[in-house]
Amino acid sequence: MRYFSLSATRVNTERLLTHNMLQCHVKNCRPNESFPLTIKDPELERTEAEFNPDFMRGLVPKLDWTALRKTAGALGLGDLPAEMPEATDEFLQMLHALVLETRVVSGSMVCDVCHHVFPITNGIPNMLLQADEV
Amino acid sequence: MIARVSDQFPWGPVRIRIESWRCCRLTDPARFEQDHVHHVYDAIAEHFSDTRYKGWPVVEDYIAALPIGSIVGDIGCGNGKYMGPYDHLAFLGCDRSGALMRIAHERGHDVQIADGLCLPYRSCVLDHALSIAVIHHFATPERRRAALAEIARVLRPGGTALVFAWALEQVSRKRAFAVQDNLVTWKTTARQSRKAANDRTASTYERFYHMFVQGELQALAAEVPALDVIRDGYDRDNWWVVVRRRA
Numbered sequence: 558m559r560y561f562s563l564s565a566t567r568v569n570t571e572r573l574l575t576h577n578m579l580q581c582h583v584k585n586c587r588p589n590e591s592f593p594l595t596i597k598d599p600e601l602e603r604t605e606a607e608f609n610p611d612f613m614r615g616l617v618p619k620l621d622w623t624a625l626r627k628t629a630g631a632l633g634l635g636d637l638p639a640e641m642p643e644a645t646d647e648f649l650q651m652l653h654a655l656v657l658e659t660r661v662v663s664g665s666m667v668c669d670v671c672h673h674v675f676p677i678t679n680g681i682p683n684m685l686l687q688a689d690e691v
Numbered sequence: 692m693i694a695r696v697s698d699q700f701p702w703g704p705v706r707i708r709i710e711s712w713r714c715c716r717l718t719d720p721a722r723f724e725q726d727h728v729h730h731v732y733d734a735i736a737e738h739f740s741d742t743r744y745k746g747w748p749v750v751e752d753y754i755a756a757l758p759i760g761s762i763v764g765d766i767g768c769g770n771g772k773y774m775g776p777y778d779h780l781a782f783l784g785c786d787r788s789g790a791l792m793r794i795a796h797e798r799g800h801d802v803q804i805a806d807g808l809c810l811p812y813r814s815c816v817l818d819h820a821l822s823i824a825v826i827h828h829f830a831t832p833e834r835r836r837a838a839l840a841e842i843a844r845v846l847r848p849g850g851t852a853l854v855f856a857w858a859l860e861q862v863s864r865k866r867a868f869a870v871q872d873n874l875v876t877w878k879t880t881a882r883q884s885r886k887a888a889n890d891r892t893a894s895t896y897e898r899f900y901h902m903f904v905q906g907e908l909q910a911l912a913a914e915v916p917a918l919d920v921i922r923d924g925y926d927r928d929n930w931w932v933v934v935r936r937r938a
């Protein structure tokens with residue numbers, strides 16, 4: 558059995574899911590305090606992706622809910638409850654739209670501790686550091 | 692010592708340059724990789740990508756067996772040829788080459804420009820990872836081990852990674868490599884650079900490769916305290932291992 562299907566039209570520009578995985582990695586920065594990176598001047602885009610409840614159920618425990626809630630609030634995408642709700646289909650669909658369909662096309666991600674700026678250009682975050690930051 | 696693999700140049704001028712490469716590789720490996728890996732990939736990205744469309748069966752089988760809902764990181768993803776898209780996996784990809792990331796992004800992949808020795812991901816965040824034809828580009832054993840240790844950091848306990856690296860023992864090539872550290876030429880002809888309208892010239896680039904001997908990749912992975920080697924093999928001129936992060 559093949560779980561997957563291929564489609565050529567899917568767009569996977571920096572999703573909020575990815576933002577939830579990224580952290581500041583500047584030497585001697587405190588990633589636990591600076592996570593999540595603050596998204597500045599974002600240009601957001603919503604692209605439809607196929608909803609797969611089993612996939613979402615697998616994904617849920619891997620999200621950092623507190624960070625996602627903070628980011629969604631800061632981007633004006635809605636107020637999430639402080640505790641992650643039960644994984645009903647309705648909740649999973651909301652989460653699907655938030656983390657898989659919402660994308661950052663441009664802007665930057667800023668570390669609140671060391672103030673490093675990671676630019677996002679044409680949907681691609683540049684996470685490279687200068688030699689003295691590694 | 693670095694041998695140069697080329698049928699294009701006489702040996703005279705080459706020998707002089709071998710010395711300067713050797714010094715630079717060991718005294719300033721980061722600079723060496725910039726010259727002989729990063730800049731090359733940025734320059735040849737389009738032509739390289741055009742030649743990279745056919746996946747290797749070992750890699751495709753590994754991906755096909757990953758459970759639904761897995762977060763998978765392709766570390767050094769190139770043009771993103773292994774990234775699907777898949778309905779049941781969340782694939783992230785990163786690569787040091789901005790030019791390759793633009794190509795991967797145009798193909799619809801969620802990618803970041805990042806350094807394999809300093810990944811931008813949270814610790815323990817990936818369920819699985821790929822490192823396909825990447826660590827052989829690091830200039831020293833310490834840096835190759837550090838690249839594996841960084842993958843181990845971002846893997847969750849119990850998570851696995853598939854690592855491929857070029858083998859010294861090559862069965863399908865006409866030309867044998869005499870030593871492990873090599874500069875391998877990449878030639879673009881005027882015809883191949885057709886997409887760059889202003890570039891009608893043929894160019895030659897040299898990429899650094901450390902070619903692994905039998906057992907070396909397993910030994911390197913075993914040096915990373917968090918990793919166990921759970922499978923290994925040889926396929927298409929490459930040694931490969933599947934490593935698992937200890938619980």
Ligand SMILES: [Zn+2]
Nearest residue numbers: 581586668671
């Ligand atoms: Zn920071």
